[in-house]
Amino acid sequence: MKKTLTFAIMTAFIVSIIGCSSGNKEEASGKPAASGATETKAPEKVKLSLWHNYTGDDLRAQTMRATLEQFQKDNPNIELDVQGIPPDGYRARLKTVAAANEMPDLFVMWPGVMTREFVGGELLQPINELLDSKPEWKEGFLPNSFTEFTVDEKTYGAPMALSPTSILYYNKTIFDEHNVQPPKTWDDLMNLVDTFKKAKITPIALGNKAAWVAQSSILSSLADRVTGTEWFLKAAAGDGAKFTDPEFVEALKHLQQLSDAKAFQDGFNSIDNTQMEQMFAQGKAAMMIDGGWALTNLAANASPEALAAMRATVLPSIPGGKGNPDSLSGVVGTGLGLSKKVEGARKDAAFKLIYAMANPEVQKKTLEGNQLVSYKVELDTSKVTPIFAEVYKLLGTVTTTPVYDGRLSSAVADVVNNGLQELLMGGNPEAIAKKIQAAHEKELAGSK
Amino acid sequence: MTTSTRIKGFILIGLLPALLLYSFFVIVPIFWSAYYGFFDWKGLGSAKFIGLTNYVEVFNDPIFWTGFKNNMLIVAASVFGQVPIAMILALLLTRASLFQRMIRASIFMPMVLSSVVVGIIWGYIYHPQIGVLNFVLDATGLEMIKKVWLSDPSVSMYAIMVPIIWNYIGPYMIIFIAALQNTSPEINDAASLDGVGPVRKLFQVTLPMIWDTIKVVIVLCISGSLKAFDLIYVMTGGGPAHTTEVLASYMYNSTFNVYRFGYGSAISTAIIILSLILILGSQYLMKRDYR
Structure with a gap:
C-alpha cells in the first residue's frame, strides 16, 4: 500500500515538474516575444528561467547564489525565475525535461557527453556571439577550456569551474x-x-x-x-x-x-x-x-x-x-547552457547573465571559495585552505x-x-x- | 426492472470519475510505455523504431533475470515472512488494552516513516565501520558472523529483506486485526462449548473464517514486493555490480541513469506481464482453498 502511494506520488511529482516548467515557459516566452517584436529598444521587462544545482552550504554554492541575487538587483528589468535543485537529483531532472523538450531558458550543464547529447537533440544554441564580443574574457580562460563545450566548432558553454x-x-x-x-x-x-x-x-x-x-x-x-x-x-x-x-x-x-x-x-x-x-x-x-x-x-x-x-x-x-x-x-566544470527557444531581448538578457555568472570577478570569488576554476586568476593563498x-x-x-x-x-x-x-x-x-x-x-x- | 437499471446507471456514474482518472493515469501509460518499448530512444532527439529488439534483449539480459530472482526472494520473504508474523501479532494483539495498543502503534510506526529515512537508518545499522549490528556482534562475542552486510553479495539480499519485512508488517497486521474482530463470536463460543482446543480452533475455525482476508493480503504482498524499489535504491542502489538489483531499480537505472528510455519502457512492460502471471497464478492456487 505504502509503495503504491510512493509510486503515485513520484509519478505525480514528475508530471508536476514537467507541467510546471512548461507552464512557466509559455508564460515566459509568450509575453516578451509579442512585445519585443514591436519595440526592442525600450527597457522591456523580460523573464528568464534558470535551473542550477547550487543548493548546498559550501562556499561555492553561496558565492553563486549571491551572484544571482546581485544580478537580480542590478538588472531590475530582467525577472529571473530561479530553481535550485539539489545536486544528486539535478542531472535526472534536467534529462527528464530535456526528454519532454521543456528545458528552462538557462541551466547548469556539464561539458562532454551531456553537451553533445543536448546539441544532438537540438536543444541548445551556441554562445560564440557572446564570447567573441568579449575577447579579453575569452582569452582569460585556461587552454582547452572550451573543447568539451564545443561541437562542430560552435561553443555552447563557458566553464564556471574545473574538476x-x-x-x-x-x-x-x-x-x-x-x-x-x-x-x-x-x-x-x-x-x-x-x-x-x-x-x-x-x-x-x-x-x-x-x-x-x-x-x-x-x-x-x-x-x-x-x-x-x-x-x-x-x-x-x-x-x-x-x-x-x-x-x-x-x-x-x-x-x-x-x-x-x-x-x-x-x-x-x-x-x-x-x-x-x-x-x-x-x-x-x-x-x-x-x-x-x-x-x-x-x-x-x-x-x-x-x-x-x-x-x-x-x-x-x-x-x-x-x-x-x-x-x-x-x-572542465559546468557552464550555463542556453535553450534554443530564447530569442531577441531575452537572448541579450541571457547573455548578460551567462557573463555575470562566469566573469573574471566571479571566477576569482569561486576560486577563493575553495573551488578550482578553469580561468587565469592569481590565487591569494591566505584566503583558502x-x-x-x-x-x-x-x-x-x-x-x-x-x-x-x-x-x-x-x-x-x-x-x-x-x-x-x-x-x-x-x-x-x-x-x-x-x-x-x-x-x-x-x-x-x-x-x- | 427499471429500479435495477437505474441503480446500475447510478453505480456507473458514481464509478466514472475514478475510472477515468485510473485509466488516464494507470491504464493508458501502461500501453504507452509498451509502445515506447518498440523504440530506440535516448530521451533526446528522435526515436527510432526497432521492433521487438528491446523486448528480446530484456528477456536475454542476465541482469534482468538477477533482478527477477531478487524480486522472487522478496516475494517469498514477504509471503512467508510478513504474512505469518503479521498474523501472529494480530492474534496476540486483538484486544485493545493500553499495552496492546502501544505495541500495535510501535509495530505500525515504520510505516509512517519515509522509506528514505528507513533506508538510511538501516544503512547505518549495517555500516561496515560504524554499524550498530557489527558492534553488537563484537560486544557479544559473535565476531565470526560479522559481515560487510550490504557489500557482500552472498548476504546483501538477505540483509535488505530484514528492513523490508520490518517496514511493511504494520498494515497487514491491522488488516488481520480488523478481520479477526469481524468474525462472529457465536461460532467461537460454539467451538469452545464443543471443547475445541486453542490450536485446533485457530486452524479450523479462525483461519477459515478470515481466509478471504488472507488471500487479499497475499495478493497485496506479492504486488507490493514486485514493486520493491525505495529501500533498495536508498540502501544499495542495486549494487554492488547489480547483485541487489530488483526489476524496478533496474528499470529506473536503465531509464534515468543510462537514458535508454525505450529499453526502460520494455523492462517495465515485462514487469507488468510477469506480475500479472504471478498474481493470476497465486489466485489460481488459492482458489482451491481449504474452506
Whole structure:
C-alpha cells in the first residue's frame, strides 16, 4: 500500500515538474516575444528561467547564489525565475525535461557527453556571439577550456569551474609517524599498503556505493598511466583500439591488485563518496583518491588541524606504462547552457547573465571559495585552505588527461562502473573488459 | 426492472470519475510505455523504431533475470515472512488494552516513516565501520558472523529483506486485526462449548473464517514486493555490480541513469506481464482453498 502511494506520488511529482516548467515557459516566452517584436529598444521587462544545482552550504554554492541575487538587483528589468535543485537529483531532472523538450531558458550543464547529447537533440544554441564580443574574457580562460563545450566548432558553454577527478590525497601526519614518503611508483604504493595494513590503518579510503568513484577517480588516471591517452581516445572513438586490448586488461589488473591487497577498508562498495571523505578527514585512512570537488567539502567539514595535515599528489607511475606519469584526469566544470527557444531581448538578457555568472570577478570569488576554476586568476593563498593551495599548485605542474565517463556515453559508463564494482569484489578482468567492449560497440553501432 | 437499471446507471456514474482518472493515469501509460518499448530512444532527439529488439534483449539480459530472482526472494520473504508474523501479532494483539495498543502503534510506526529515512537508518545499522549490528556482534562475542552486510553479495539480499519485512508488517497486521474482530463470536463460543482446543480452533475455525482476508493480503504482498524499489535504491542502489538489483531499480537505472528510455519502457512492460502471471497464478492456487 505504502509503495503504491510512493509510486503515485513520484509519478505525480514528475508530471508536476514537467507541467510546471512548461507552464512557466509559455508564460515566459509568450509575453516578451509579442512585445519585443514591436519595440526592442525600450527597457522591456523580460523573464528568464534558470535551473542550477547550487543548493548546498559550501562556499561555492553561496558565492553563486549571491551572484544571482546581485544580478537580480542590478538588472531590475530582467525577472529571473530561479530553481535550485539539489545536486544528486539535478542531472535526472534536467534529462527528464530535456526528454519532454521543456528545458528552462538557462541551466547548469556539464561539458562532454551531456553537451553533445543536448546539441544532438537540438536543444541548445551556441554562445560564440557572446564570447567573441568579449575577447579579453575569452582569452582569460585556461587552454582547452572550451573543447568539451564545443561541437562542430560552435561553443555552447563557458566553464564556471574545473574538476580534476583523480588526486591522491594523503595524510602527512600518518605518513610521518610511519616514516614513509608519498608513492612515486606502483611498487611504492603497494609497499605503503603493506606498511599501513600492518599498522592497522586503512591504507586508502574508498566510497564506491555510487559506483562512479572507482571509475572517475581511480581508473581514469590509472588506466591512462598504463595505456596512454592516445589509446583511450582511439578506443572511445572505436577506431583502432578496443577495451579488450591487453593494455586495458592490464590496467584493470592493477586496480584489482589494490583490492586483493586489501588496500581499501571493508565494505567500500556500500559507503558513499561523502563518507569516504569523512573517513580520510578524520584520519582513519592514510590516503584517498578523490577529485577536486573534495576540496570544498573538506574546507567546510574538516577541522583546521586535519586540513593542515593533508597533502596532495598524483597517482604513482606504473612500470612499462605508456602514459605520462605527470598527469591527472580531469574535466572542465559546468557552464550555463542556453535553450534554443530564447530569442531577441531575452537572448541579450541571457547573455548578460551567462557573463555575470562566469566573469573574471566571479571566477576569482569561486576560486577563493575553495573551488578550482578553469580561468587565469592569481590565487591569494591566505584566503583558502592549505590543501587547496597545494592542489592549485599541483595543477600548474601537470597535464590533464580525459575522464572515462566524460568521454564514454552514459550507457557504457554504467557498464564500466558496475564492472569495476565486480572487479573489486574479485571479478575476472578479461570478462569485465569484454562486457565493456560489447556495450561500447553496441553504442557505436547505434550512433552511426 | 427499471429500479435495477437505474441503480446500475447510478453505480456507473458514481464509478466514472475514478475510472477515468485510473485509466488516464494507470491504464493508458501502461500501453504507452509498451509502445515506447518498440523504440530506440535516448530521451533526446528522435526515436527510432526497432521492433521487438528491446523486448528480446530484456528477456536475454542476465541482469534482468538477477533482478527477477531478487524480486522472487522478496516475494517469498514477504509471503512467508510478513504474512505469518503479521498474523501472529494480530492474534496476540486483538484486544485493545493500553499495552496492546502501544505495541500495535510501535509495530505500525515504520510505516509512517519515509522509506528514505528507513533506508538510511538501516544503512547505518549495517555500516561496515560504524554499524550498530557489527558492534553488537563484537560486544557479544559473535565476531565470526560479522559481515560487510550490504557489500557482500552472498548476504546483501538477505540483509535488505530484514528492513523490508520490518517496514511493511504494520498494515497487514491491522488488516488481520480488523478481520479477526469481524468474525462472529457465536461460532467461537460454539467451538469452545464443543471443547475445541486453542490450536485446533485457530486452524479450523479462525483461519477459515478470515481466509478471504488472507488471500487479499497475499495478493497485496506479492504486488507490493514486485514493486520493491525505495529501500533498495536508498540502501544499495542495486549494487554492488547489480547483485541487489530488483526489476524496478533496474528499470529506473536503465531509464534515468543510462537514458535508454525505450529499453526502460520494455523492462517495465515485462514487469507488468510477469506480475500479472504471478498474481493470476497465486489466485489460481488459492482458489482451491481449504474452506
